[in-house]
Amino acid sequence: MEHRNSFLLSFLLLLLPLLLNSASAQLKQNFYQNICPNVENYVRSAVEKKFNETFVTAPGTLRLFFHDCFVRGCDASVLLASSGNNAEKDSPLDQSLAGDGFDTVIKAKAAVDNDSKCKNKVSCADILALAARDVIVLTGGPSYTVELGRLDGRVSTNTSVHSNIPLPTFNLDKLISMFTAHGLSQTDLVALSGAHTIGSAHCARFAKRINGFSRTSSVDPTLNSTYAQQLQQECPKNVDPRVAINMDPNTPRIFDNTYYKNLQQGMGLFTSDQVLFTDSRTTKLVNLFASNVTAFQQAFITAITNLGRVGVKTGSQGEIRRDCSAVN
Known part of the structure; x- marks a missing residue:
């Protein structure tokens, strides 16, 4: 039975791209x-x-x-x-x-x-x-x-x-799993995440990273300490749930590659953002997109087309x- 289930799963995984391609x-x-x-x-x-x-x-x-x-x-x-x-x-x-x-x-x-x-x-x-x-x-x-x-x-x-x-609290395994289920690659994942270069997020979406992160640290250690203090000031405990802050603190109204530069500095707003840099599986892509805006744009076009x-x-x-x- 275990062998049969394994075979069925492998067959479905092989079939998925065909189904996606036929539909598109x-x-x-x-x-x-x-x-x-x-x-x-x-x-x-x-x-x-x-x-x-x-x-x-x-x-x-x-x-x-x-x-x-x-x-x-x-x-x-x-x-x-x-x-x-x-x-x-x-x-x-x-x-x-x-x-x-x-x-x-x-x-x-x-x-x-x-x-x-x-x-x-x-x-x-x-x-x-x-x-x-x-x-x-x-x-x-x-x-x-x-x-x-x-x-x-x-x-x-x-x-x-x-x-x-995908939730803001996701680690890379969960992100990859969800994107793969939609026929999207690891590169698509990192490129599409770059859309966080514009827009804002409510404080509740990342509150635990800056207040009560763990028993040993109230702040997520992957956060830049200066940035964490800034977030604590903008999103204090018991903040109005309607309050939202820019996801990119530097160029929040420009669709650029600053998002990736922020990740290099520990300034990813969500856990699901920062993990793209802290997890070695995607660090190279973050560094590439941070240093080469053309590479980011080309990857983003491919990714959003696939999406x-x-x-x-x-x-x-x-x-x-x-x-x-x-x-x-």
Whole structure:
């Protein structure tokens, strides 16, 4: 029986890449060329307008894309609302997602549908993927061609979130395991983590690292001592749970490689950030990305393209929603 189970597991692991590849095979560049040729311009204009209203648009939209793809695949299921408050967005892990990210997609969808030729012909999942690329560019990050052709999913449950979203407390083994389960490599993991170069995080997400870390130390020893003191001042005990601080204390509004330079100095905000440098398996990648911004950008483009292929819906598995927050 043990041999049989081992064989079955090996078979499934071999089958996983084939399933991922077959699902993502429908994705292609210029998918809407003959359907809605101006789709990228419509989305970009809406995203730029929203970004000019509030910077939170950028990290909010990017994080929304990650959370969507990691739970049920890139199918816009994170956008679905539920009268019973049991959709993905109602999960405690998703309740911190910025409303500006959702609003960005809604406004981009409206801009696309304003063209009668495009109305109800572009999926919310594709609009989210395009918007994620656009906010990266708006914050100084690399541009890239987004593969399109996703369908929107019809299922969204809050119970599916916790087991699929990486937590700030994860060590490298847990991170690698979760990324591997989504068909993503170790390099993808380190590159995608670089998105923490913009945006903010609530104090509760890292409170234990600066207050009551262990019996022998109140502060996580992998934290830079000066940085730890700064965090303690910004996030004292019993702080208002709504308080959030920049994830990158140096260039929080620029999509650059400073995140990796911070890790080298013991200034990774989450355990899941700092472990990328302290664990020898990924130290070299952190050092490479810290010293070579082009290497980081190229790896990030590859990684987010791979992320965008996760769990793509085909045929009867999905639809093109008329309203991004509800199934048709």
